[in-house]
Amino acid sequence: MFDALGASTSWLAIAPEIVLLLAAVVVLAYDIVAKPDNHDVHAAVAIVGIGGAAAFTWAQWRSDLVGQEFFLNMARLDGLSIVVRFLLVAVLGLATVAAWPLLRELGRRGAEMLALMFIATIGFSFLASSGNLVMMFIGLEIGSISLYVLAGITRERRLADEAAMKYFLLGSFASAIFLYGVALFFAGTGSLFLVALPSALASVVFTKPGVILVALGLMAAGLLFKVTAAPFHAWAPDVYQGAPAGVVGFMAAAAKIGGFAALARIVWEAYGPFLDDWQAPLAGIAAISIVVGTLLAIAQSDIRRMLAYSGIAHAGFILIGIATGPASRYAVSFYLAVYTIQLVAAFTVAATVSGPGSSGSAREEYVGLARRAPLLAATLGLMMLAMSGMPVTAGFVAKFGVFREGWIGGLEWLVILALVASVAAFFFYLRVIVDMYFREPVETPGTPKAAPQAPPSVRWMLAIISVATIVLGIYARPLLDFLEASL
Amino acid sequence: MGFPLLAALIVTPIVGAAAVAIVPAARKELHLPIGVAVSLLPIALAGLLFAEFEPSANFQFVEFAAWYPEWGINWHVGVDGIAMPLILLTTLLIPISLAASVAITDRIKLFVIMVLMLEAGLIGVFVSLDLIVFFVFFEAILIPMYFIIGIWGSEDRIYAAIKFFLYTAFGSALMLAGIIALGALSAEQTGVWSFDYLDLLDLELTRQTQGWLFAGFAVAFAIKVPIFPVHTWLPDAHVQAPTAGSVILAGVMLKLGTYGFLRFNLPLFPQATVDAIPIMATLAVIGIVYGAVVAIVQPDLKKLVAYSSVSHLGFIVLGIFALTRAGLEGGVIQMINHGLTTGALFLLVGMIYERRHTKAIADFGGLAKIMPIFAGLFLFMAFASIGLPGLNGFVGEFLILIGSYATLPVYSIIAASGVVLAAIYLLWAYERVFTGEPTKEENKVLSDLNLREISLFVPLVVLIILLGLYPNILLDRISPSTDAVLERVAATSSYELPALDLSAGGE
Numbered sequence: 005m006f007d008a009l010g011a012s013t014s015w016l017a018i019a020p021e022i023v024l025l026l027a028a029v030v031v032l033a034y035d036i037v038a039k040p041d042n043h044d045v046h047a048a049v050a051i052v053g054i055g056g057a058a059a060f061t062w063a064q065w066r067s068d069l070v071g072q073e074f075f076l077n078m079a080r081l082d083g084l085s086i087v088v089r090f091l092l093v094a095v096l097g098l099a100t101v102a103a104w105p106l107l108r109e110l111g112r113r114g115a116e117m118l119a120l121m122f123i124a125t126i127g128f129s130f131l132a133s134s135g136n137l138v139m140m141f142i143g144l145e146i147g148s149i150s151l152y153v154l155a156g157i158t159r160e161r162r163l164a165d166e167a168a169m170k171y172f173l174l175g176s177f178a179s180a181i182f183l184y185g186v187a188l189f190f191a192g193t194g195s196l197f198l199v200a201l202p203s204a205l206a207s208v209v210f211t212k213p214g215v216i217l218v219a220l221g222l223m224a225a226g227l228l229f230k231v232t233a234a235p236f237h238a239w240a241p242d243v244y245q246g247a248p249a250g251v252v253g254f255m256a257a258a259a260k261i262g263g264f265a266a267l268a269r270i271v272w273e274a275y276g277p278f279l280d281d282w283q284a285p286l287a288g289i290a291a292i293s294i295v296v297g298t299l300l301a302i303a304q305s306d307i308r309r310m311l312a313y314s315g316i317a318h319a320g321f322i323l324i325g326i327a328t329g330p331a332s333r334y335a336v337s338f339y340l341a342v343y344t345i346q347l348v349a350a351f352t353v354a355a356t357v358s359g360p361g362s363s364g365s366a367r368e369e370y371v372g373l374a375r376r377a378p379l380l381a382a383t384l385g386l387m388m389l390a391m392s393g394m395p396v397t398a399g400f401v402a403k404f405g406v407f408r409e410g411w412i413g414g415l416e417w418l419v420i421l422a423l424v425a426s427v428a429a430f431f432f433y434l435r436v437i438v439d440m441y442f443r444e445p446v447e448t449p450g451t452p453k454a455a456p457q458a459p460p461s462v463r464w465m466l467a468i469i470s471v472a473t474i475v476l477g478i479y480a481r482p483l484l485d486f487l488e489a490s491l
Numbered sequence: 492m493g494f495p496l497l498a499a500l501i502v503t504p505i506v507g508a509a510a511v512a513i514v515p516a517a518r519k520e521l522h523l524p525i526g527v528a529v530s531l532l533p534i535a536l537a538g539l540l541f542a543e544f545e546p547s548a549n550f551q552f553v554e555f556a557a558w559y560p561e562w563g564i565n566w567h568v569g570v571d572g573i574a575m576p577l578i579l580l581t582t583l584l585i586p587i588s589l590a591a592s593v594a595i596t597d598r599i600k601l602f603v604i605m606v607l608m609l610e611a612g613l614i615g616v617f618v619s620l621d622l623i624v625f626f627v628f629f630e631a632i633l634i635p636m637y638f639i640i641g642i643w644g645s646e647d648r649i650y651a652a653i654k655f656f657l658y659t660a661f662g663s664a665l666m667l668a669g670i671i672a673l674g675a676l677s678a679e680q681t682g683v684w685s686f687d688y689l690d691l692l693d694l695e696l697t698r699q700t701q702g703w704l705f706a707g708f709a710v711a712f713a714i715k716v717p718i719f720p721v722h723t724w725l726p727d728a729h730v731q732a733p734t735a736g737s738v739i740l741a742g743v744m745l746k747l748g749t750y751g752f753l754r755f756n757l758p759l760f761p762q763a764t765v766d767a768i769p770i771m772a773t774l775a776v777i778g779i780v781y782g783a784v785v786a787i788v789q790p791d792l793k794k795l796v797a798y799s800s801v802s803h804l805g806f807i808v809l810g811i812f813a814l815t816r817a818g819l820e821g822g823v824i825q826m827i828n829h830g831l832t833t834g835a836l837f838l839l840v841g842m843i844y845e846r847r848h849t850k851a852i853a854d855f856g857g858l859a860k861i862m863p864i865f866a867g868l869f870l871f872m873a874f875a876s877i878g879l880p881g882l883n884g885f886v887g888e889f890l891i892l893i894g895s896y897a898t899l900p901v902y903s904i905i906a907a908s909g910v911v912l913a914a915i916y917l918l919w920a921y922e923r924v925f926t927g928e929p930t931k932e933e934n935k936v937l938s939d940l941n942l943r944e945i946s947l948f949v950p951l952v953v954l955i956i957l958l959g960l961y962p963n964i965l966l967d968r969i970s971p972s973t974d975a976v977l978e979r980v981a982a983t984s985s986y987e988l989p990a991l992d993l994s995a996g997g998e
Contacts, residue, residue, distance in 0.1 A: 394634065395627035404623075408562065411671050412678075419671065423664040430660050434637070434653060442641040442649050481559060 019060035027053025028122040035115035083491040085133030099254030102352035106250025106360035124150035128262025155247040163363035167246025182226025188219035198274040230263035244312035250360035253351030257344035286327035293320030328413030335405035372445040388433040398476035508607040526603035548975035563684030572972030588735035609635040651731035662711035669707030705763035715748030719778040729797035734841025742834035761984035778805030783912030810891035819973035821890025857929035873917040883958035
């Protein structure tokens with residue numbers, strides 16, 4: 005059967021996904037067969053799986069296969085797919101460390117959670133590394149369905165159930181809209197490959213066929229849902245608040261990475277010639293996301309809801325870059341990398357303070373945290389400053405890059421709007437610092453007195469992310485150079 | 492390129508902060524002394540800077556290193572006669588504010604680290620010759636000051652800290668838009684992105700473009716100064732901040748605004764500067780009179796000093812926008828004078844607050860009999876602030892008034908009333924707090940300043956007298972740079988220099 009694939013077969017093109025799948029299967033099988041009462045083997049398999057996936061992605065990057073397509077053009081190996089794999093594996097690694105307390109708390113169900121995280125990563129990785137719309141849809145669904153289950157993995161908790169149900173219903177709706185867009189794309193071009201559109205345009209005299217643009221609109225709507233852009237954002241705050249704290253960071257980061265990569269691929273690659281048609285609506289969605297996310301985040305009294313709304317604003321910032329066009333691909337990928345890792349770190353602190361399986365992180369829990377847990381408070385404070393785009397953090401370089409591209413691309417109004425919104429955003433980011441550093445537990449009755457405990461692995465992870473955030477804020481050129489060389 | 496003195500000035504406080512950070516939190520008694528000790532090193536470096544500084548308009552001690560060259564962002568620093576005195580002032584006020592903070596016991600380690608980081612950032616602002624580097628420092632210093640006000644301030648500290656942060660950050664955002672626009676214009680005109688100050692000076696900007704960019708920068712700096720009507724964050728921040736915070740805020744951070752006008756608005760947007768003279772001069776004069784009148788009626792000593800800053804900074808803005816040699820020189824030297832005297836006044840208010848836990852003028856009376864040294868120092872600083880001849884304030888205000896009289900006579904005359912009003916609010920406050928017989932029992936047990944406290948004022952008093960008697964020690968170094976700014980404005984705009992324009996410094 006594989007002979008038919010002929011020269012286009014290279015297992016290296018999908019090796020990271022195969023390693024992750026094997027790791028997931030081994031974890032599940034071992035858990036069923038051996039019925040272990042600890043998670044040491046799980047940890048070993050996770051390390052091997054993540055390390056192997058990273059190593060194979062590295063090998064892909066160094067290989068001469070870059071720029072080719074494999075398996076009947078279903079798997080693409082290009083700069084975007086490699087950068088996204090690196091990022092997804094990094095997020096998976098950090099999130100696995102962060103999720104370990106939750107995994108212990110879940111006991112025997114921990115193996116399922118670990119396997120689902122691995123499978124979700126596979127799905128989003130396929131989503132980002134294919135030029136075929138059906139393949140992209142399958143990747144999107146593998147990733148999304150894993151996330152729906154992860155949202156409800158602590159099934160005894162009512163809020164987690166509610167979050168999972170809400171996420172599932174609305175998410176399926178979004179996936180269906182995406183699929184409808186794929187169908188219209190097929191109707192308009194007679195092909196499911198993205199490259200078909202530019203060549204179809206070249207061979208046909210008509211321009212701007214309506215059905216093609218409607219297809220783009222539907223596919224974009226489905227993906228904008230996944231990346232929590234307004235007005236497709238309504239599910240995010242409830243899900244981020246209700247889903248178990250230990251895994252929310254991964255859910256948010258993985259969906260955003262996959263969704264943005266796919267969106268960038270579709271609008272830049274297939275719809276590049278239609279820039280005039282999609283730039284204005286996309287910029288409009290960016291503006292709505294920035295304004296809605298920022299304003300609603302101000303009103304939140306739960307840190308995880310606040311992070312959800314701020315994520316809507318961040319989606320808007322990234323959309324500035326996407327709306328500008330492919331020239332901003334370094335800026336967009338840098339922003340995505342910096343932001344998603346900040347997100348994982350922030351949710352890790354929330355999971356430690358509120359408990360790994362908790363639903364909700366009320367602001368009161370953070371009052372005086374700087375005294376009880378200086379490292380957690382310093383990390384969360386730094387992440388807030390980085391998300392707000394404060395200089396000397398990676399967040400500033402990321403924002404500057406996107407704003408600069410937006411300005412060059414003629415979206416000056418959007419950049420100024422984003423700058424003003426960034427100031428308003430200080431209000432809710434700084435409020436977290438106010439709670440942790442400026443307010444005393446004695447002033448607010450009902451705040452916990454005990455210091456939240458994080459295992460050493462989590463402490464190390466947070467310290468490394470914090471140092472990286474500052475180092476990248478001062479000198480990000482190596483990473484920017486890597487992105488420029490790869491993309 | 493020899494020894495990177497400016498980088499060393501920025502790095503030394505950061506290394507000092509790291510040194511404080513590794514001292515265990517349990518050794519609480521060590522953090523402040525170590526902090527004071529390491530903050531003396533930048534003074535030595537600044538002394539070297541002063542000694543080696545050539546009185547010319549050129550940027551000196553220049554350092555250049557690639558940072559993000561493809562984006563046109565590079566580490567480009569240097570000082571001229573406008574920045575050099577402000578660096579001296581910064582390095583002087585930091586150890587004094589630290590040494591005055593013995594009353595802080597809660598989280599002293601974090602406090603010392605924050606003050607040292609603040610010092611690094613402030614020096615960074617004054618030396619930056621790349622607009623992005625400048626912005627990074629300009630924005631980054633908000634964080635330590637936010638913590639200083641928010642953790643160690645008084646009752647309403649959280650409100651004051653957030654208000655301070657949001658006001659300034661709003662200004663910075665508009666400035667960042669202006670900076671990005673300048674970079675894009677540079678790319679349009681020269682083909683390469685550049686945020687280098689010296690490159691951007693060569694851009695050809697239309698009158699309308701200049702107007703927009705001037706506005707973006709001016710909002711940022713006007714909030715920082717602060718110019719009426721965006722001054723409302725200042726009384727909150729100054730009053731709520733701990734003594735060290737107030738000293739650094741009033742002494743150095745307000746100067747970032749006036750420095751920004753001189754460094755960026757005037758040379759980069761000369762035509763817009765000339766067009767904006769009526770607005771800026773009007774707001775400056777409103778600030779002078781408004782700040783002084785409001786200061787008169789303040790029942791709180793710290794608020795009184797805070798509002799006096801609004802008035803004094805109005806003088807500096809007027810001097811700058813008078814666009815005369817004397818006005819610009821007076822503006823720069825008045826930045827130093829205000830830093831010395833207002834810093835000292837905030838220190839004094841802080842010391843009486845530590846003893847009596849009140850700053851209300853009505854709670855005092857007859858203190859001169861109980862605390863003669865304190866009273867003497869307060870009177871001395873009040874005279875310096877009012878502008879008594881022989882002390883530093885006189886030099887600055889006199890230069891600003893004659894400088895502005897040449898081009899803005901009406902404004903100058905109204906501004907002169909500010910000098911009289913300053914005498915009213917400061918001397919009336921002195922009368923109510925210090926003269927007469929002690930009326931309140933609580934005040935009779937107050938102790939006068941101890942040796943440590945007195946020693947903090949020695950350098951300030953010496954400099955106030957020195958600059959009052961021999962201002963040319965600074966003016967000779969300031970005037971070439973201010974003249975260069977002025978000549979640039981005159982050469983690149985419709986502005987004509989007044990025929991009769993005195994200069995106090997130089998040849």
